[in-house]
Amino acid sequence: MNPLLQDWTAPYGMPPFDAITDDDFAPAVDAALDDARATVAAIADNPDAPTFANTVEALERADEKLDRVLSVFFTLAGTSSNPKREELSRRFSPKLSAYSSEVTMNRALFARIDDLWQRRDALGLDTEGARLLFLTHRSFVRQGALLEGADRERLAEVKARLAMLGVQFTQNLLADERDWFMELAEGDLEGLPQFVVDAARSAGEEKGVAGPVVTLSRSLIVPFLQFSPRRDLRERAWRAWTGRGANGGETDNRAIAAEILQLRAERARLLGHDSFADWKLETEMAGSPDRVRDLLMQVWKPARAAALADADVLTAMMRQDGMNSVLEPYDWRYYAERRRAQEHDLNEAELKPYFQLDRMIEAAFACAHRLFGLSFAPVDVPLHHPDARAWEVTRDGRHMAVFVGDYFARGGKRSGAWCSALRSQRAGVRPIVLNVCNFAKPPAGRPALLSHDDARTLFHEFGHALHQMLSDVRYEAISGTSVARDFVELPSQLYEHWLDVPQVLADHALHAETGQPMPDDLRKRLLAAGTYDMGFQTVEYVASALVDLEFHSAEPPADPMERQAEILDAIGMPHAMGMRHATPHFAHVFAGDGYSAGYYSYMWSEVMDADAFAAFEEAGGPFDPEIAARLERYILSAGGRQEAEDAYRAFRGRLPGVEALLKGRGLLADAAPPGGPS
Known part of the structure; x- marks a missing residue:
């Protein structure tokens, strides 16, 4: 009765995190791989002539059980790693790589796909069906389906080795980040604002140390480097931070x-x-x-x-x-x-009380409501960690998604910030979307305060989440963020712009102690320093x-x-x-x-996000309903239904030049003429 393999009966189809143990994963992955292999074999060996339904659509669903199990495992491995999960990651990596190679190098399977590709114009496929066939055929070719003999075998070996090395790289980095911290004596706290001291004390508690510490969490080490007058301590912290993965051993x-x-x-x-x-x-x-x-x-x-x-x-x-x-x-x-x-x-100490984590979450939600009509209500469902929380996302009373936020740094959590899906959108299925950040956790009873950069990170990841939550396509392979890598950052970087909209700051940048909105003068100074x-x-x-x-x-x-x-x-x-x-x-x-x-993708997308936000400014303002509707229709809901360049042209009417990016960064002097990213 492995809970990973049973029907998930929690609300909204959430994984049964409260029933899963680490011992459940290995047998669940093996069983799911067996199921996927059997499904793929049935598709490849089907005696019936290949059709889009019995080959491409069937293959689209072949990994459903495996994807479900792995979404849970990788969520836990990324947010709460432990020795057992690290060992499982190393064990799963070659198995998953081998399975991937078996599928993409299955001659009978590719022959069916290639037959459909050669007859594509006669299949009567709609836009999404044609796109799925194109992407499936291209993926097989790019993964070696046309190779023969020794080259075919060598490619499988290379892919397996790369998968293992990627796991090892991640685990080494996590170990360096988890194991290093610098204890601070009371005298070492001189010059540090109270929010840094509080974060250092909280980090000390998490590390089991009596006093304050500096860790390699970006939300702690960056403000330490900003405010500590002790050059020797700054150097020690900076060298540890930049030396991750290069310490020998x-x-x-x-x-x-x-x-x-x-x-x-x-x-x-x-x-x-x-x-x-x-x-x-x-x-x-x-x-x-x-x-x-x-x-x-x-x-x-x-x-x-x-x-x-x-x-x-x-x-x-x-x-x-x-x-x-x-x-x-x-x-x-x-x-x-x-x-x-x-x-x-x-200065950061003056700003930080206005960027409370809870208020910034509300701000991200409020902007999504004004732009796209989304509403967010807290829900009590099983989650992967006690720090995580969840909301049901609705529009006009209709269920759109479950959104999960996991915001605080902790030992065993991969550094950085990211968005993933416990379940992706497809026809008849709404997504479960996860945002992960690494903000400094405050002492018990104190509000979590973010830097302006932290708040921008929160908006960035929520932009990715919107890309998943608003997805409205038939096939998972083209849903949500399944787009070109240098296009996937457009929704996330674009959404960052709404953080600095004056009305958003006025409504949500409220002082943690007084509850008063950010003064106009401070807001103007903050925005004036935007390119500082x-x-x-x-x-x-x-x-x-x-x-x-x-x-x-x-x-x-x-x-x-x-x-x-x-x-x-x-x-x-x-x-x-x-x-x-x-x-x-x-x-x-x-x-x-x-x-x-x-x-480079972040900068390629930034060329577009600066131009895309300009579309709002040129219209009725940052919440212009017509531009928001176009953004949802052609980009946020469309996933990978068409080429990224075509999607952007459909939204904006043209491709942008680099000048909008340079202007936004205060670097316009050497801007290139318009004509598209080059």
Whole structure:
């Protein structure tokens, strides 16, 4: 009576988290794999002539039980890892890779799909059916269905090894993040705002330490770097943060990254491509490494110039403090925060009480209601962790989704923020959507306070959630966020804009102690500083994107760290800045194939999100109903029903140029002429 394999009777079809144990997963995965294999074999060996229904639609449903089990497992493994779950991840990885290769290299199955593809014009398929056939056929080809002999066997081996290495990279990074913390004596708290002290004490409790600590959670270490006047402690914390995955020993990721790059290049060659980036970008909006490089360099040049000018100002501030040393990366945030306070009369300690977690959740919900008519009501259902909470999402009384939020950092939780689906939308099925963040947890009885950047992260992930919740297609393969990687960030980055709408701040940025709205003067100062330090933020991002691109565009390096240094030197990386994600902890790129050769996607999507929000501003304002309806119709509800470029054109009437992005980042001087991302 394995609860993972029984009918789920909890409200809304929620997984029975309260009944599942870690011992249930291995037999459930094995049983689900057996079921999937039997289903695929029945499709491939069907004596009837291939039809869209008995082949493509049937294959679309073949993994249903397996997907259900894995959605639960990966939710727990990502948000609450433990040694047993890590061992299971390592055990499942080769099994799942082998199953994937069996399916995509099944000759009889592909023969049926290819037969339908060759007769596609005579099948009478509607738009979604034609799209599903196209994507299915393309996926099989890209996964090696046309390979023969030794190449076929080698590709399966490469994919299996890559899957294992991705798991190991993730677990090594999690171990470094979980195990490191820096204890603070009472004297070390000097200069830290109360919200940082509270977060450090709460983190100490979570680590089982009597006093305050700094951990590698971004929501704690960044404000520590912003406010601590102790340069020695800032350096120690910064080196631990940027050294994740490169500390030697069993958790070192450098050799893993090198092997991953070698295997990806081999995979691309087996599939007939010059480089992994050529293979990966073939299905993206960008289409080629050259187009990505052109966009990134258009942004890099003005961003670097702005960052160097800022570095001169921060160095002068160090000199005023009597320090004659070089401005280092662990100095930047400290002096930039002091400069922001001086130039904009703005500091994080003043802002943070206005960004309560609960009020920001309400703000995200309120914007979704005004834009799309969605309503959110708390529900009591089984969840994966006591910190998580859930809401039923309705529109005009009709059930649309269940939304789950898991917002606080904890040991065993993967760093960063993400959106996933415990169940994706398809015909007759509404989704269960999960947002995960890593905000600092407050002491008991105190409200959780976010930075403005944290609040933006919350809105970002909720934009992804809307993409899932508003999905309205027939097939899961094209639902929600099943779109090109450099298009998937459009809804999330676009939704960030509503956080800073003055009326949204007036209604929801309420002081944690007084309940009063943010004063107009403070709001104006906050918005006026919107592009403050943008040179730094842009440089650290674009540097990571360029390293990712160059890693995958040429012969893979024997030593990725040496190659990383060469790339940064070639583009003139300023000394006082580091990459946002250095190679040994670049999980976007090395924990799996998701953003490999694709970290540029955030900026490609930003070209569109700046232009898309301008559509609202050009119309009736940020809540213009006609533009909102177009956004839902052509993008949020449509999933991957059509090519991303066509979807954006249908929404906006044209593709944007890079100038809207540069304007939004305060870097317009070197903007390119309109004409689409290039």
